[in-house]
Amino acid sequence: MPELPDVEGFRRVLAEHATGRRVERVDVLDRGVLRGVAPRRFTERLCGRRFDEPSRHGKWLIVPMRDGPVLLAHFGMTGSLVWASDGSERHRHDRVVFVLPDGELRYRDMRKLQGLRLAADAGEVEEVLADLGPDAATVSREETRTLLQGMRRQVKAALVDQSVLAGLGNLLADEILWHARINPRRICAGLSDDDLAQVHRSMRSVVRRSVRDERVPPRNSWLTGHRDDRPGSCPRCGATLAHDRVGGRGTAWCPSCQPDRT
Numbered sequence: 001m002p003e004l005p006d007v008e009g010f011r012r013v014l015a016e017h018a019t020g021r022r023v024e025r026v027d028v029l030d031r032g033v034l035r036g037v038a039p040r041r042f043t044e045r046l047c048g049r050r051f052d053e054p055s056r057h058g059k060w061l062i063v064p065m066r067d068g069p070v071l072l073a074h075f076g077m078t079g080s081l082v083w084a085s086d087g088s089e090r091h092r093h094d095r096v097v098f099v100l101p102d103g104e105l106r107y108r109d110m111r112k113l114q115g116l117r118l119a120a121d122a123g124e125v126e127e128v129l130a131d132l133g134p135d136a137a138t139v140s141r142e143e144t145r146t147l148l149q150g151m152r153r154q155v156k157a158a159l160v161d162q163s164v165l166a167g168l169g170n171l172l173a174d175e176i177l178w179h180a181r182i183n184p185r186r187i188c189a190g191l192s193d194d195d196l197a198q199v200h201r202s203m204r205s206v207v208r209r210s211v212r213d214e215r216v217p218p219r220n221s222w223l224t225g226h227r228d229d230r231p232g233s234c235p236r237c238g239a240t241l242a243h244d245r246v247g248g249r250g251t252a253w254c255p256s257c258q259p260d261r262t
Helices: 004-017 039-046 122-128 141-148 155-160 170-180 193-213
Strands: 025-028 055-057 060-064 070-074 079-084 094-100 103-109 115-119 242-246 249-253
Touching: 004 055, 004 060, 004 079, 004 103, 004 193, 025 039, 039 115, 070 079, 070 122, 115 122, 141 155, 141 193, 155 170, 155 249, 170 193, 170 249
Parallel strands: none
Antiparallel strands: 025 094, 055 060, 060 070, 070 115, 079 103, 094 103, 242 249
16 A cells, blocks of 8 residues: 555656656546546646646645646555656556656556545645645654644554544554554553654654655565564564554554553
8 A cells, every 4th residue: 555655756756757747648548536527627637738846745646737737646555656658558557647748657556546636726735635634754743742642542543544644554653663662552642752752753764764765665674574474573572473453454563562551
């Protein structure tokens, strides 16, 4: 599932290959990924315009079109943005293709749970993103403490809630809590100031290193590198990993390094 680091990678793809370039044609191969706009209107609004510098908030990619609307992309569970300049055959899951002078920008998604939207201006962008919390890559320690302190929810559930912090998914949340030595089932209200500070430090470190790799990297020294080796062992202490559903999500943690203190 694309999380903040993946979407940052898609932002880089667009920034490198499409910023400033003119859209010669838009091929809507599957209207099922368009949200709130018909294919004809979508193509009319974008054809002939140039991409401006893209930005990101959480798992959303925000792409202003020069003297035009703002393209908003969400990648759901299986989406991606792919650049093709070699004339390669389109993938069967390519849903919308932006044809540029020197290649194609392809929105690819197997499950089509999210998709592409158009916003008329910055005000409409704010409306679409209004329910999101602060971006997990830039949130401050004080903001993190304010958001989580006193919340009567398990910390894992809070971290993956986009209205609390935007951008974190299953892998990032588990990795952050493993680095912080915090059990995912602990209630936020029971976390001390030191615990919350450690969650923030781990979040900044894990997100920063994951953005560098444009994914949550399966490093041998990280939980991510072992969570699929059922039951797997903790790369820090060697204890057998625990696996269960926490907050409705499949979760992995180390019972030794992350003791349950609820």
